[in-house]
Amino acid sequence: MVGSGEFQVINCTASCTDPKELVLETALHKTLLEGQAQWKLFKVINISKNMELMCSFTYGGRQETKVFNITVFCRPQLFPVNLQTPPEMSLFGGWGTLAAFLALLCCRGSGVKAFMEPEHLMVESGESQFINCTASCTDPEKLVLETELNSILLESQAQWKLFQVDNISKDVELLCSFTCGDRQETKVFIVTVFYPPKQVLLTLWPTSVAAGTLFTIECRVPAVAPLEGLTVTLLRGTEILYNHTFEGTAPSPHDAMVTYNTIARKEDGHHNFLCEAEMDLRSRGGGLVHRVSDPQRLEVKEPEPNTQMVGLVTTVTLLLLMVVTLVLLYRYQWWTAFNTWYWWYNR
Incomplete structure (x- = not known):
């Protein structure tokens, strides 16, 4: 909050160390008091109405904006500004002015x-x-x-x-x-x-899998606080696989860990896996801090043949061949014996 006609100091701080186009957007007159690579300190003067000041910057092709909601209040005056103004036209009216004057005498x-x-x-x-x-x-x-x-x-x-x-x-x-x-x-x-997320560590385990088998994606964000408002998102290319928003507060920094199990697909070998950590402090008077892990690749191989199934199929096939062979041999012997008997019988 700021009194009508007064000034406000705005600290524009980026969530990265090398932002581009770090500016404060306002139609009012502003003065740059001090600045470094990651932040700038502005003085906005003569604020006479409620407004929004926007601090924007760009990094990595992504633009972020922090909004400052400025509320103007009027400081009360105990007496009319102009002594020629009748009491009924003053800020408090005649009785209000008298009451305020008596209050000053009592509280003096x-x-x-x-x-x-x-x-x-x-x-x-x-x-x-x-x-x-x-x-x-x-x-x-x-x-x-x-x-x-x-x-x-x-x-x-x-x-x-x-x-x-x-x-x-x-x-x-x-x-x-x-x-x-x-x-x-x-x-x-x-x-x-x-304690903002300064590192986002992504691990794929194992790094080489056969298509159709299970693998694990693990993302760790070390030493962050508060955990409340921290969202960790796992991505395959631009596709969101899983995200988790933490709850609760911690007085000291803790590691934030997210683990997700999924089935490897053939096309997974053509995509980068990423982990994004975003800390939203806007409800507490802060900003939005965003970090991304280094991309990781998964090696996807053709599915390996099931040796147990191959052995079972081979065994069953051999047994069937043996049964067919025995049946054919039995029928051959029976047919030979029958023909021999028939020949002797008709001789």
């Missing part, structure tokens, strides 16, 4: 603390995060970022300060506090550390 010197709605951020383990501390008044006092981590002040003006917090290795809460008059306000940044 009370040192009330107000906690703004926390903002959830995702950062890769060991990386940095930019924190924009913006006060709700124009002349705040003691605008500080409270953290035990190493922080650097990058830029500041009267109403805001931009910090860079380095080497975040565990989940942490960062507190941005300031004082407006006698009222102390605090905004909490809940930073969650994630």
Whole structure:
């Protein structure tokens, strides 16, 4: 959320180390504060309405987009902007202005603390995060970022300060506090550390099979967290064989393993087998991280003859030949004996 007419700092970070065309798409005026190969930090100013800012980049022929939903809120004013404006035309009306004035008198010197709605951020383990501390008044006092981590002040003006917090290795809460008059306000940044899929290891076992026999596809994604939102997909060429989305969270990185058994086909030897790992952190304030394994090939051979079946067929054939031979021999002997008897009988 951002106050009407104020600015917002947008961190565009790609999910690969060498993105192309890393840009922030917006019709508003923007300034590039800092940038490296994998990320760029923009400052978008004079935001006056709700909008979507799109950070897009391209790698490996695939385009990805991260959307930042910006919600604008109006900071309340206790008195009319123009003193000539009648009380009934002011923001709160006559009675509202009087009530607000009395509330200020009652609360003066009370040192009330107000906690703004926390903002959830995702950062890769060991990386940095930019924190924009913006006060709700124009002349705040003691605008500080409270953290035990190493922080650097990058830029500041009267109403805001931009910090860079380095080497975040565990989940942490960062507190941005300031004082407006006698009222102390605090905004909490809940930073969650994630471990993206940096390797995707695909194994075919065995690597050489006969057509029609079973083989195993195994994909391992080492040291990832959180597991929730991680989807592992097994492909044969462009055909999806199997996919699995993990559930549950883990405080420390774990290996994600997917195993799938299938029957080898003759045409499998002409396709690459791949494994894709995709970590979706958009619901937690992060982005989409995508990794693909090296392609693997399966050697498919012609089906080998079944030696047991061949032996059985040979044995049965021999037995049949023996039976036929015995039958023919028996009939021959019977016919010879009959002809001999008949000759002697008619002589």
